[in-house]
Each structure stands twice: as C-alpha cells, then as structure tokens.
Amino acid sequence: MQMTFYFSDTAVLLFDFWSVHTPAGMALSVLVILLLSVLYEAIKMGKAVLLRRALLALPRSLSRESLVEPEETDTNPPEGRWFQYHVAQTLFHVVQVVLGYMVMLAVMSYNAWIFLGAIVGSTLGYFVVYPLLGRG
Numbered sequence: 001m002q003m004t005f006y007f008s009d010t011a012v013l014l015f016d017f018w019s020v021h022t023p024a025g026m027a028l029s030v031l032v033i034l035l036l037s038v039l040y041e042a043i044k045m046g047k048a049v050l051l052r053r054a055l056l057a058l059p060r061s062l063s064r065e066s067l068v069e070p071e072e073t074d075t076n077p078p079e080g081r082w083f084q085y086h087v088a089q090t091l092f093h094v095v096q097v098v099l100g101y102m103v104m105l106a107v108m109s110y111n112a113w114i115f116l117g118a119i120v121g122s123t124l125g126y127f128v129v130y131p132l133l134g135r136g
Contacts (some may be wrong), residue, residue: 002110011111014102030117033106037121038128040099045129047092054085 009026010128012019013033059082107115 003121005110005112005115007112009068009113011109011114013106013109013111026111030113030128033103033114033117034121034124036052036099036103036106037118038125040096040103041122041125042129043099045133047089047096048133050085050089050092054082054089057082057085 009023010021011026012030013029019028020029103118103121107118
C-alpha cells in the first residue's frame with residue numbers, strides 16, 4: 001500500500017468491491033466522495049439548526065414563568081418537543097460521524113484525486129450550506 005499521495009486512476013476505496021481501475025471509474029469515485037463531503041457539511045448545518053430549535057423548545061423555568069404572562073395567541077408552543085429535537089440531533093450526529101469516517105478512510109487511500117474530491121466537496125458544501133444557517 002502506498003503511504004504517500006499519488007495521482008493514479010487505480011485505487012481500492014473503503015471496501016474490496018469498490019476497486020477502481022479506469023479513469024471513468026476514478027472520476028465517478030471522486031464525484032461520490034465529493035457528494036459525501038457535501039452531505040457531511042449539510043448534516044453539520046442541520047445539527048446546528050436542530051440545536052437552535054431544541055434550545056427554544058426547552059421548558060421555561062419557574063422564575064421566568066412568574067415574570068411573564070402566558071400569551072393567548074400562541075396555541076401550540078414548541079415546549080416539550082425538546083426531546084424530539086434531541087433524538088433528531090443524535091441521529092444526525094451518528095450519520096455525520098459515519099460519513100466523516102468514510103471520507104477519512106477514502107482519503108487514507110492516499111490517492112490525490114480522492115483527496116482533492118474530499119477537499120472540494122467540503123469547500124463546496126460549506127459555501128452552499130452555510131448561508132442557509134441563518135434561515136433555519
């Protein structure tokens with residue numbers, strides 16, 4: 001196994017059945033790694049949005065309730081849903097960790113094309129997804 005970065009159209013990525021031997025196969029593999037990196041960034045942003053919603057859904061403290069009168073217009077407050085947000089955050093975290101390790105292991109093939117695909121995918125994902133954070 002090569003232990004320095006190299007440019008080649010042959011590589012074995014993650015599993016034995018993901019064996020690349022042609023330039024077209026390498027291009028497709030780089031695209032898959034790029035998309036996994038974009039998905040990783042999107043999930044990272046999704047976790048941040050869920051955290052914000054979970055914090056807003058936390059139950060009010062007793063001291064705060066005595067100072068603030070309940071609003072009659074809010075018929076369906078998000079309080080009590082914090083546990084659902086916490087479960088969703090946990091699931092997002094598991095998917096994020098799995099994707100992160102998959103991309104890391106693909107990069108550890110030391111194929112420079114795969115490495116560039118991971119970097120471009122992460123950059124593209126951050127660029128596209130970060131502006132959406134303010135809308136969540």
